[in-house]
Amino acid sequence: MKYLFGPVPSRRLGISLGVDLVPHKVCTLNCVYCEVGRTTLLTLARKEYVPIDDVIHELDNFLAQQPSLDYITFSGQGEPTLNSGLGRVIEHIKTHYPQYWVALLTNGTLFWDKALRKEVMMADVILPDLDAVSQSVFSKINRPKAGLDNRQIVEGLQALRHEFAGKILMEVFLIPGLNDTEEELKLIKKTLYELAPDSVQLNSLDRPGTESWVRPMNKERMIEVAEYLKPLKTEIVANTQNRKTIKSFDDDIQTNILKTISRRPCTDDDLCQILSLHKNELNKYLSSLLDEGRIESIQMERGLFFKLKVE
Numbered sequence: 001m002k003y004l005f006g007p008v009p010s011r012r013l014g015i016s017l018g019v020d021l022v023p024h025k026v027c028t029l030n031c032v033y034c035e036v037g038r039t040t041l042l043t044l045a046r047k048e049y050v051p052i053d054d055v056i057h058e059l060d061n062f063l064a065q066q067p068s069l070d071y072i073t074f075s076g077q078g079e080p081t082l083n084s085g086l087g088r089v090i091e092h093i094k095t096h097y098p099q100y101w102v103a104l105l106t107n108g109t110l111f112w113d114k115a116l117r118k119e120v121m122m123a124d125v126i127l128p129d130l131d132a133v134s135q136s137v138f139s140k141i142n143r144p145k146a147g148l149d150n151r152q153i154v155e156g157l158q159a160l161r162h163e164f165a166g167k168i169l170m171e172v173f174l175i176p177g178l179n180d181t182e183e184e185l186k187l188i189k190k191t192l193y194e195l196a197p198d199s200v201q202l203n204s205l206d207r208p209g210t211e212s213w214v215r216p217m218n219k220e221r222m223i224e225v226a227e228y229l230k231p232l233k234t235e236i237v238a239n240t241q242n243r244k245t246i247k248s249f250d251d252d253i254q255t256n257i258l259k260t261i262s263r264r265p266c267t268d269d270d271l272c273q274i275l276s277l278h279k280n281e282l283n284k285y286l287s288s289l290l291d292e293g294r295i296e297s298i299q300m301e302r303g304l305f306f307k308l309k310v311e
């Protein structure tokens with residue numbers, strides 16, 4: 001599959017079929033914590049970065065097997081709202097496969113665009129990020145395309161909240177020392193309060209980020225932040241759910257390992273869960289890929305992660 005991936009056990013959405021509408025790595029931001037690497041095309045231009053007819057064709061082929069899914073989720077290697085055909089794909093899914101819920105994982109930077117807000121109205125859940133409110137912290141963490149003003153982004157999110165009938169789950173990615181200062185947290189709390197999302201999800205580094213100096217926030221501090229944000233409904237993002245039985249799964253194990261870690265680095269436990277492999281079996285493949293120099297490992301707080309080796 002070229003534009004679809006998984007189904008994968010997602011930390012927030014259960015069993016989720018991913019739809020990737022932009023190539024690596026097209027985004028409006030270049031976040032220091034990004035798990036899929038540096039942004040190579042930093043842009044605000046919405047266009048058909050991948051052909052929408054081909055995406056729809058792939059979806060039709062896959063969904064014809066009536067897979068067991070919790071969500072079909074727009075996410076992947078960049079910012080999905082940059083694809084000008086996003087609305088067409090959402091409409092296609094909701095018209096032809098209404099049994100599936102549609103989720104949009106987005107950095108939320110483009111909702112000041114009225115046309116985009118109209119396109120996403122048929123989605124069930126939108127999960128935008130809000131890591132900072134002040135332009136200075138926003139610039140340090142998210143390193144936006146020049147001209148992207150955080151006040152305008154927040155206004156776009158407010159308009160979305162006003163017009164969108166589905167659920168909005170805001171995500172705040174916490175970086176110790178950057179957006180957990182008293183001043184920034186106060187701004188974040190006020191803004192979230194005004195946005196009135198259905199819930200706020202607190203996340204922190206779990207896999208290697210783009211910049212090696214980014215450190216995860218410890219659990220105690222995350223709990224403190226969650227307490228501070230009350231009475232907002234806040235949750236700390238939990239670990240991946242167990243994968244259900246997925247019949248339509250590619251049996252080429254090595255290809256699947258490479259495909260999975262090309263999207264985001266994973267531990268061996270993650271890979272075992274995602275690919276339903278016994279650890280011994282997985283280790284054989286990992287050893288040979290390490291020997292061949294196609295992948296590399298990196299130690300993080302949660303364990304040893306595997307990622308594609310960049311020459």
Ligand code: SF4
Nearest residue numbers: 027029030031034107
């Ligand atoms: S974390 Fe998301 S928004 Fe930030 S650079 Fe990566 S893909 Fe873009």
